[in-house]
Every structure is written in structure tokens, then in C-alpha cells.
Amino acid sequence: MDSSSEEDILLTATAVCCHLITSKPKKKWTKEWLKKRYQLSHINLLNELSLEPSDWRNYLRMDEYTYFKLLELVTPYIVKQDTKMRQAVSPNERLTATLRFLASGMSYEELKFQTVISPQLLGVIIPETCKAILMVLKDYMKMPETEAEWRTIAKGFEERWQFPNCLGAIDGKHVRIVPPPGSIATYYNYKKFFSIVLMACANANYEIIWCEAGVNGRRSDGGAITETRFYKKLNNHDLNIPNKKEPQNSTKDLPFVFVADEAFKLTPDLMKPFGKNALTPERRVYNYRLSRARRVIENVFGIMTRRFRIFNTAINLSIQRIDLVVLTCCILHNFLRRSGSNYSDYELSDIDDSTSTVEDNIPVQGIIPLNVINGNVSNDAKFVREEYVQHFNGEGAVSWQNERAFI
Structure with missing residues (x-):
């Protein structure tokens, strides 16, 4: 084969390759x-x-x-x-x-x-x-900054839920997630699914005044709050909480406190129920009166779960974006509560009737009960709780509490 024939073959092969390359269909940039x-x-x-x-x-x-x-x-x-x-x-x-x-x-x-x-x-x-x-919407969720603002919240709890000097109801909710790769053990909780913890505090009107999300679900539930900015400020006395104030129709003053369930450690600033093994008739009354105020935050979680169905799924985003989504739902909850848009249906709230009894009708699916924390409790915390026991069974008693407390 002469050189001219070889050159012709090479040129033909090159042309075929160029045709195959140029004729390949281009990938569409969108459907x-x-x-x-x-x-x-x-x-x-x-x-x-x-x-x-x-x-x-x-x-x-x-x-x-x-x-x-x-x-x-x-x-x-x-x-x-x-x-x-x-x-x-x-x-x-x-x-x-x-x-x-x-x-x-x-x-x-x-x-x-x-x-x-x-x-x-x-x-x-x-x-x-x-x-x-x-x-x-940042102004729709603000932590009180002055004593006057805290007293306004406390007035709401006393008027609506008959719990004096209450600054807010605190609880945690496990938000189901798809865990990031390589972090399965970190987010696997005691309920046997993967989650992050949403910690929140609500006022008497079912509005969230503070929330933080992102603590991994593996942490003990009562311990999740210890990682929040709120808890650190509370421990450092940086929240401008008022001093003792005489509650309505009372001759003695009571400390201002937050209320929570058995999952949290009892402190002078945070009241929780008595355990079943420590109950007396007077303490049953205290537990009932505390539960009326405390379940406000449970109702908030129930309302959000019903309205924002993303809480009923395992959210498959990065942890940072899950936090963002959860906090957005919380602030939208407050925005819609104040909008007058029938966001919270009538049957979704606790209802005080003319006899001051309460019916708790809210569906609470998705609210995960927290692990009970006992541990060492200071004498100051025990003393504050006993003050509330005495108040609820004395001058702060209401006519219907015994009937409801012993159901």
C-alpha cells in the first residue's frame, strides 16, 4: 500500500470519528x-x-x-x-x-x-x-427582655390557667429526620428513630416566645435544654426575670418560674410535677394545676404537627437546613396565631367553660414524651415547689381543682 492510500484511509477514519462526535445528541439543560x-x-x-x-x-x-x-x-x-x-x-x-x-x-x-x-x-x-x-417575621417571636414583658406573660398564665407567676411552658419535641451519612448513632433516639430535638417555650396564648433546634436525638431529652442559649442565660441570671411578686388574691409572694414535665431537672426557676411515688392529696392538686399551664406547649406542638405535615415525615435535608425548616414552622405558627386566619381550629385548644373546667381535646400525635430526670435537686428548688403546693391548697385554691385532680 502506497503512502497516498494510507493517507486517504487516515483522512476517512478521521472524518467518520468527527461525524460520530458532532452527531451525538446534546444533553438537554432542562426537561x-x-x-x-x-x-x-x-x-x-x-x-x-x-x-x-x-x-x-x-x-x-x-x-x-x-x-x-x-x-x-x-x-x-x-x-x-x-x-x-x-x-x-x-x-x-x-x-x-x-x-x-x-x-x-x-x-x-x-x-x-x-x-x-x-x-x-x-x-x-x-x-x-x-x-x-x-x-x-422576627418580631413575631421575641424573648421578653424586660421585667414588664415577663410580668405580662405571667399575668396571662394567671388569668387563663390560674398558675401565678408562670413565665412560660417548656417542652421538647423529637423531629424525625433522615440521618446524615456516617452519623446514624448520633441521631438515633430512645424511641428508636432518628431525630433532632426542638426545644421551645410558649406563653399562655399558645405562642412560642423562644425555640432552638438542632440538638441530636441521641442526647438525653432532659439534657437537650442544657445546650440551649436560653438555659445558659437562665442559669447566669441574664433573662431579667422579676423578683418575687404577690399573686392575685394572695397574702404571700411566690417566685417567678417556668413549668415543664418530668423530663427536666427541678430548679428554683423551673417547676416540674411530683413523681407517682411521692404523691399526697396536696401534691396531686399541685400536679394538676401545673399540668394546666404546662400542656400549653404540648398543644403548640400538636397544632404545628397537624398544620405543617412536614413534622409527620422523616425530613431528608442537611441538618442545618432541617433546623431552618423547623424554625420557620415555629415562627409561621406565631404569625398565623395572630393573623385571625382561623389557623387554630376551635377544637385544637383547651377550652375553659363557665365552670372553669378544662377539656384537653388536642391531638398530640408526634409529641414524644421525654425521659424522666431525677438526680440531685437543690433544697431551694424543693422549697419553691412546696411553696406552690401550699398556695394551691390554701389561698390559691379553686373550687373545681379537687374534682379534676383526682380523676
């Missing part, structure tokens, strides 16, 4: 149906739901007026500019996708079919929108 977002998105469904207020409220967990109020607040922080390549996802679409994610507990892969937004983009949009919600 065709995702380009039809304005035609297929659930935004069109929402336009129809505006004619059915109850369906709108069920879909986004708020009424139309409240939704557009929130949209107006967050728009400056989530609006994006169109580019030559594509149109930006509007603030309306970003907010509805985020609210639907919280309300339904869907994964990004499932949510893409409703929103017509790719899972990858949802993974950017939803955290950004949650951060914007936390920013614009």
Missing part, C-alpha cells in the same frame, strides 16, 4: 415540560382555589389575605431578575412552593410535579425563602 411552568404550575390551581376559601386555606395553611400579606413582606428578599436564558421564578411561585413543602411534607422530587420547578432549583428556593420568612 421540556419544566419549560411550561406558567402553563402547568399549581399557581393556576391557586387561582381557582381563591373561589373556595376553605380549600385555599387547606392547601397553603393560611387564608388568601394572610398569604398576600406574607408575600408582600418577603418579596423584596426573594425576587430575582430575568436573564436572556430564562425567566426567573416569581416570588409568588417561590413562596407557594415553600409553604406547600411545609404543609405537605413532600420531597423535592415529589413537589416538582406540582410546582413545575426542578428538584435542584427547589433545593435553592425553599431554604432562601425560609430565611426570608424568618427575617421578615
Whole structure:
């Protein structure tokens, strides 16, 4: 074979290879149906739901007026500019996708079919929108900073739940998660699932005044609070808690305290029930009176679990983003409580009737009871609790407490 023939063969082979390379179909940068977002998105469904207020409220967990109020607040922080390549996802679409994610507990892969937004983009949009919600609604969840603000909370507990000088009800909730790779043991809790712990404190009106999330579920439940900024400030006396104040219709003063369940350590600032083995008739009355105030925070968790179904799923995000999602639900809870949007149905609350008895009708699925903590208790803490026992069985007694305490 001469050199010219070899050259011809080489040129032909090169041409074939170039053809195969250039004829290979290019990978699409997006699916065709995702380009039809304005035609297929659930935004069109929402336009129809505006004619059915109850369906709108069920879909986004708020009424139309409240939704557009929130949209107006967050728009400056989530609006994006169109580019030559594509149109930006509007603030309306970003907010509805985020609210639907919280309300339904869907994964990004499932949510893409409703929103017509790719899972990858949802993974950017939803955290950004949650951060914007936390920013614009920050005033809806504020820890009291002055003695006057603490006294206002205490007045609410005394008037509504007949527990004097109560500064808030504290509890923890295990939020189910998909654990990060290589950290299974860290997040596996005593209830035999993976979780982080949400710690929160509520006022008498079912509003959260403080919450922190992110402590891994492996930690003892009563110990989770010790890692919070709140607990460190409480121990360092940095919360500006008022000094003793005489409660209504009383001739003696009682310390200002928080209330919690058996999971927490008894301290002079934190009251808990007596254990079953230490009960007397007087202590049963104390336990009942304390439980009326304490279960406010349990009801808050129950309301949020019912409204934001993401709490009914194992959240499959990074731990930092799970914290963000959980805190967003908490602040939205307060926003909706104050909005007058029928966020909390009538049957979701404890009800005081004309005889001052209480019916606890709230569903509390998803609220995980905490491990009991005993340990060493200071004499000061025991003394404060006995002061409350004496008050509830003396001048602070109410006519219906014995009947309810011994059921």
C-alpha cells in the first residue's frame, strides 16, 4: 500500500470519528415540560382555589389575605431578575412552593410535579425563602427582655390557667429526620428513630416566645435544654426575670418560674410535677394545676404537627437546613396565631367553660414524651415547689381543682 492510500484511509477514519462526535445528541439543560411552568404550575390551581376559601386555606395553611400579606413582606428578599436564558421564578411561585413543602411534607422530587420547578432549583428556593420568612417575621417571636414583658406573660398564665407567676411552658419535641451519612448513632433516639430535638417555650396564648433546634436525638431529652442559649442565660441570671411578686388574691409572694414535665431537672426557676411515688392529696392538686399551664406547649406542638405535615415525615435535608425548616414552622405558627386566619381550629385548644373546667381535646400525635430526670435537686428548688403546693391548697385554691385532680 502506497503512502497516498494510507493517507486517504487516515483522512476517512478521521472524518467518520468527527461525524460520530458532532452527531451525538446534546444533553438537554432542562426537561421540556419544566419549560411550561406558567402553563402547568399549581399557581393556576391557586387561582381557582381563591373561589373556595376553605380549600385555599387547606392547601397553603393560611387564608388568601394572610398569604398576600406574607408575600408582600418577603418579596423584596426573594425576587430575582430575568436573564436572556430564562425567566426567573416569581416570588409568588417561590413562596407557594415553600409553604406547600411545609404543609405537605413532600420531597423535592415529589413537589416538582406540582410546582413545575426542578428538584435542584427547589433545593435553592425553599431554604432562601425560609430565611426570608424568618427575617421578615422576627418580631413575631421575641424573648421578653424586660421585667414588664415577663410580668405580662405571667399575668396571662394567671388569668387563663390560674398558675401565678408562670413565665412560660417548656417542652421538647423529637423531629424525625433522615440521618446524615456516617452519623446514624448520633441521631438515633430512645424511641428508636432518628431525630433532632426542638426545644421551645410558649406563653399562655399558645405562642412560642423562644425555640432552638438542632440538638441530636441521641442526647438525653432532659439534657437537650442544657445546650440551649436560653438555659445558659437562665442559669447566669441574664433573662431579667422579676423578683418575687404577690399573686392575685394572695397574702404571700411566690417566685417567678417556668413549668415543664418530668423530663427536666427541678430548679428554683423551673417547676416540674411530683413523681407517682411521692404523691399526697396536696401534691396531686399541685400536679394538676401545673399540668394546666404546662400542656400549653404540648398543644403548640400538636397544632404545628397537624398544620405543617412536614413534622409527620422523616425530613431528608442537611441538618442545618432541617433546623431552618423547623424554625420557620415555629415562627409561621406565631404569625398565623395572630393573623385571625382561623389557623387554630376551635377544637385544637383547651377550652375553659363557665365552670372553669378544662377539656384537653388536642391531638398530640408526634409529641414524644421525654425521659424522666431525677438526680440531685437543690433544697431551694424543693422549697419553691412546696411553696406552690401550699398556695394551691390554701389561698390559691379553686373550687373545681379537687374534682379534676383526682380523676
